[in-house]
Amino acid sequence: MPVDVREHNSCMSVKKVPYAYVRPTQSLNLLSHDEIEGVMNAGSHTNKLFRQCALAILNTDNNEDNALTVENNYKDFQIRIISESRGIKLEMVNAPASAFVDGKIIHGIREHLFSVLRDIVYTHHDMSSDSRFDFTTNSRITNSVFRILRNANIIKADIPPKLVICWGGHSIPQHEYDFTKHVGYELGLRGLDIGTGCGIGAMKGPMKGAVIGHGKQHIKEGRYIGITEPGIIASESPNPTVNELVILPDIEKRLEAFVRLAHSIIVFPGGVGTVEEVLYILGLLMHPANQSLHLPLIFAASEKSAEYFDSLDKFIRCTLGDEAAQYYEVIIDDPALVGKRTQEGIEGIHRHRRKYKELYAYNWSLTIPDELQQPFTPSHENMLQLALHRKQENYLLAAQLRCAFSGIVAGNVKTQGIKHIEQYGVYELKGDTKIIQALDTLLVSFVKQGRMKLHGEYQPCYKLIS
Secondary structure, three states: OOOOOOOEEOOOOOOEEEEEEEEOOOOOOOOOHHHHHHHHOOOHHHHHHHHHHHHHOOOOOOOOOOOHHHHHOOOEEEEEEEOOOOOEEEEEEEEEEHEOOOEEOOHHHHHHHHHHHHHHHHHHHHHOOOOOOOOOOOOHHHHHHHHHHHHHOOOOOOOOOOEEEEEEEOOOHHHHHHHHHHEEEEHHHHHOEEOOOOHHHOOOOOHHHHHHHHHHHHOOOEEEEEOHHHHHHHOOOOOOEEEEEOOOOOOOHHHHHHHHOOOOOEEEEOOHHHHHHHHHHHHHHHHHOOOOOOOOOEEOOOOHHHHHHHHHHHHHHHHOHHHHHHHOEEOHHHHHHHHHHHHHHHHHHHHHHHHHOOOOOOOOOOOHHHHHHHOOOOOHHHHOOEEEEOOOOOHHHHHHHHHHHHHHHHHHHOOHHHHHHHHHOOHHHHEEEHHHHHHHHHHHHHHHHOOOOOOOOOOOOOOEEO
């Protein structure tokens, strides 16, 4: 479909397209009048959410991780849905010029725009207005996550297990990025698909490497799945390799989507967001109801970054105990071995699910307790009340620590979190001396390694109290 774009201009070195319209390819073509009204109701939460996510999509592959900076650069950006007899189109004013080439919007960005509209309509309009859906119980949340993924065509029942979820930081040095690409290449050679948080850095590298591996194997239908949520996408725009994008309502449902889709998980060096993900999966694997389940978990890094997982391993053992280390394998400077171990683990998943006649595409049998499934709001009060002590089951401590890191992520890069820090000061985290000391040691090392922010000197959004 043609895309109309009028001449470019620039404002304070930020290049913009004054006017453009775009029609969908295949992600979405028809919306009801009620759905359009629900999204375009000026001032509504859904309207603001759609604009925020659309702006992030149009900033694909940018090198900014501060949502407020992106918003301030494009305060005059507008987007609205135009209903026509043959379908719909999006009309945009002052959109980022980087989304266009020779007057035409980049094809992948166009598909992502309509993926955003699809998920915003389905999750924040259709599901919220349907009394059959709510997020109040474990089973309803799991069912809703399934339906969101199915609606986005992420769940494909006819594909055998081969989806590798890759976690890692967006703010990483070049040698770490190159390592993630090498691992992705080894995964691609083995015909494995990649799912990440869809941003840059360690979320982009494995996908780019897998493209080459798939190409050598003449695999034309490689899947590069980006899984995000509104608070993250605003500060970490999708990378251009993503060919399937889905936006979950919040971080907890995003994490659930990761683990229910995953046939294996690889963690690369990152920052606080990566530790949040690690604590989430360890909390699940340590839960008594999941002891019979197996989900391969590999920590992988180059020799130059071996210290990262050495520090993380010490933190895990100090807070959750040595028994937590049994759930992961650390592989240093050997991408081929990472690929081999991942393939072996997935073959085991395949045999298990075939034996018990379980769905390949969605792990229904995984138990996710309330503490890891219900949304955590990182307010100053909630952060201070976190139970950071050892007088509880390990999976519960993992859940509490996960919330602490989630709050730091919010204070670092999310719009609402940054505003709260500016208004009320830094978050306070209080707990047992041993746990607080372990937290301090890990966080200080992240600051020294430049893992907290992409640009500028990092100002901590937290204070630790023992």
